[in-house]
Structure formats: C-alpha cells, structure tokens
Amino acid sequence: MSRPIHWGLLSAGNIVGQFARDFAVVENAVIHAVAARNGDIASAFAREHGIAKAYEGYEGLLTDPDIDVIYIGTPHNLHFEHAKAALEHGKAVLCEKPMTVTPKECEELQRVAERTGGYLMEAMWTYFLPPVQTALRWVQEGRIGRICQIKADFGYPQLPFDSKKRVYDAKLAGGCLLEMGVYPVALAWLFMKQDPTEVQVVSRHAPNGVEDDLAVLFNYADAVATLGTSFRCKLQNWAYIIGEEGYIAIPDFWRAREASLYVLDDRVDHFVDERATDGFHYEAQAVTNDLLAGRAGSSVVAARDSLAIQRQMAMIREAFCDDV
Template structure:
C-alpha cells in the first residue's frame, strides 16, 4: 500500500509532538516541512529525518508528492492556510480549534466539499482507544442514561501577554486552546445541548483565563466543562449515568485508563497503554481515510467540528471573549 506523505506547515511546539509520533504510526511519513525561518525548518527536518525543506508554505502546498498537510500554526492562521491547501487540491489535517469561529469553520468545510478534498480537525483525543471504549460503553447503555458529565482541562501558563495563550491576535484564551477538549467530550457523548450557560474571567488582553460552562439537555442530562490557562486542573472526566459511572483517568484527553463503577458495586478497569505520545492514533486515522479515498473521518466528522465551533461561539459570547474575526 502507498505510504502517505505528510507535509507540515509551521514547525513549532505541537509539530514536534506530531512528527515524533511517526515512530509509532504505520503507513505514513513526514515528507516535507515548511517554515518562514529556514534554519528552524532545517533543524526540524534534521531531527525527524525529513527530506524536503521549504521556506514558503505555498511551495510545500504545491509539491505534488505531498498527500496531506498538517497545519500546526496558531488558531487565527488555520482558516486562510486551510483554504489555500484545499483550493490547491491538498488534503488537510488542521490543529484544533479548526478555526476561531463557526463562520470560518463552516467556510472551510464547504470548501473541502466543493473541492472534494479531505479535511479533518486534529482533535487527537477522539482517536485514543480509551475514548472509543467510553463511547462504546455509553452507546451500549452500560451506565444507563447519562445525567451528568464533568470534564476539565486547565494548565498554568507562564504570564506572558504576548504569547499565543494570552494574545488575542494569536487566538489567546482558555476556551479555544483547551476548553474545546471537555466540550468535545460532552458533544461526542451527549450531542447538541438545548441550552448553554457560561462564565469567563478575562485577562487584560481580553483572553479568557478561566471559562466554566454548563450544557443542558431536554432529555435530562447536564454537562459541566471547565478550562483554564492560569491554574492546573485535575484533567479528569467523569460520566455519570443512572446505572453507574465512568472515570477517564488523568489526563483524560489522552487517557490510558478508564474505570467503570456500576451501582451494583461491580468495578471494572480498562487499561489502554500506548507507546510514545499518542499522536499516532490520529495520524493513522488520516492514513486510513486517505487510503480509503474518504473526504472526512467517520470518527471526527465535519458535523462534530461544526457543532464544537457553534457551541464554542456561544460560550465565548456569554463570557465576553471576542476576536477580530468575529
């Protein structure tokens, strides 16, 4: 079978983790990297044995040997860079969040459909065996009707108002950086909420330092999703049903262990150890999709990216978090 050639735009922090996961991913290789900084691109290429280095994103996009492009730049650049790739006929896996708001995400997805090209949000938590098992347990009714879900993702970022996490021009703020993880889990397991109530505490830049949101469902479920860039948090997810509860142990977004506690007293642990950093699962999903000539992933479909953007917009609106692109 054909080896899928990945090209990387923006070899920064997350691109390092992505590239290093190919050691554990079957069927693909990082074929090329593009950075505006030639020395940075060369150093990245040397670290990960990448043969082709570009100092122009466009040149990498136009390389016919590149099958799919991983966009690893800060959120505000995702929209234009994804559109450029798609309109050049290049498949895209774009870092989370897919874009700053629903309008941009919708336009990107419409472009993928018009151009008939693969597009997937790099919501890497979706592809872990632990996440798949939780979905299977919930869908099979093993813990009954879900009444409450709580999940969090907080970390204490260094106070640097120019940095990506604080600077609004770089998409700063907790909700878009890490809040979308617990939101993703709630939407994956419970679907579209009927009501959202949200609070944010803002830094002087306007970025949300802490955001706490409640999602309410007419069927009787509630989800509480919490994110922070100023405090560490447990990074645990608990899904509570009428027959029992599931814990995705910390860090839940790349969990290696889940525990199911039934009301009957039965406790079952499901360990899911994996080598490396776990990025290989989403890399393998992209390879699988491209080999099958799919234009979107069944596991992380466009509809879920749209829903995440839509609910995230509402959470930000209530919290007073505004980007120029809004």
C-alpha cells in the same frame, strides 16, 4: 495508491514535534516535508525527525507534487487561511484544533472542501484514543444507563501573564476557551451529540481582557454538563460520564491512557492503553487509512462534529462576552 501516503507538516512548533515523534509507528505513510516561516528552523526540524525536505515559507510545501496530505499546526487564527490554501492546492488536510476560530469560518472551510473534493479533518486526537473509544462503547452498550451528567475540565497555569505570549494574544485568537476549553467542549459533544438548551458561564479575564478562567454549565433536555478551563491553575483534567446505572472515569482525558467503569463504589471494568507514544499516531493512522481507502472524510471527526464544537464554543463566548 501503491506507495505510502506522503505527509507534509505546515509549521515546526511544539505540537507538530509531538506529532512527528509519534509518526514513527504510523504504517503506510511517511513525512515527506516540513515547512516553517524560518528556513533554519524548518531544516533543524527536518534533521531531528529524519524528514527529506524542508521549506522556508509555505508555498513550496503547498505546491510539492509528492505530498498527499498536510498537517497544519500553526496558531489558531491562521488555521482557516492555511487549510483553505492546502485544499485549493489539492491536498488533503488534517488541521489542528480548533480548526477555525468561528462557526462561520468552519462552514466556509467545509464548503471549500466540498468544492475541491478534498479531505478535511480536525485534529481532535482525543477522539481516537482507545480509552475514550472504549468509554464511548461502554455507553453505547448501555452499561451506565442514560447519561445524567458529564463533568470535564482542562487547565494548566500559563503564568505569569504576558500579553506577548501566543496564548494570551487576542490577535492570535488567544484565550483559554480556544486553547484548552475546546477539549471539554468536544468531550461533551462526543457523548451527548446535541446542543445544550441553555448555557451559563462564569468567566475571569486577564489584564488585556482575554478570558483566562471559565466555568461552564450546559443544560440539555435531560442532562447537564459542567465544564471548566483555565490559564490560572492546574485543573484535575479528568472526565466523568455519569449515568443512571454507573459512571465512567477517564483520568487526563485529553491524552487518556485508561478508563474505568464504576457501579456505585465498585470498579467493574478497566481499560488501559499500553502505548509507548503520546497518542497522536492514532489520528495520523486513521487519516492515512481513509486516504488509502479513498474515503471523502472521517467517520470519527466528521464535518458536523467540528461545526458543532465551533457552535458550542460560540455559545460560551456569547454568554461571557458581557463580562469583559
């Protein structure tokens, strides 16, 4: 392809705004259009970010012949529908996490991608952040030995409770598991690449029954992961990868800017990402590069990764559903 990759944004919400701001440093690509249900909102978003086209509704974006790839940032429960439509219109898809709300939906969406020959990737932007990639390399190099424990949590207060808020709305797949818990689950999968043999969950629930605080234990054959997520309180939001010979600490791992390697009490290595952006451009650049190279999918967030994350979140949900 001789011209830059043309992106379309399906939604003009907050996370899409962050994505658009970071896109300024993406090479060989341009955001060509944005679509929102409200045309005035789409137009205002386009003006703010210097985007050529704005569509009221999504059909114009899906059928725009100049668009190569669509980034989907709608509520969780709409991801399947919108990603499926984009693939069937011949567009590559980068879909916000969680890509779907059930493993069944994930499998079906991946079948659509296979049938249409389309590119489909979940926007697990944390996987692309250099500190996380550095931590993964340290583990692969054997610098902490065999992994014994993983600790990761992600939580911010979403108070006061309001059943009309998107994050609490069961009809919109609300709840802290899909909204925030996807991050620690994905982090554990990245380093373990296996399902737990046992899942234990302590759950708390909002007045409408939606889970708003979870403490999760994944028991593997020879390791454990303790994971947490919450709408009730601010958690530490760090990740620790603990091995027999050392450990790695990643502050604010979901948006990581640094990682440290420790042996006992001594920090023996330290990586800092001096980026001026939030970090969404790393995944956007990776997708752009994949499309320019004609790759069928991502090697960083592969289909098996997205399906595993869905499968493990379903295991968590099954473990706490009796508590509701």
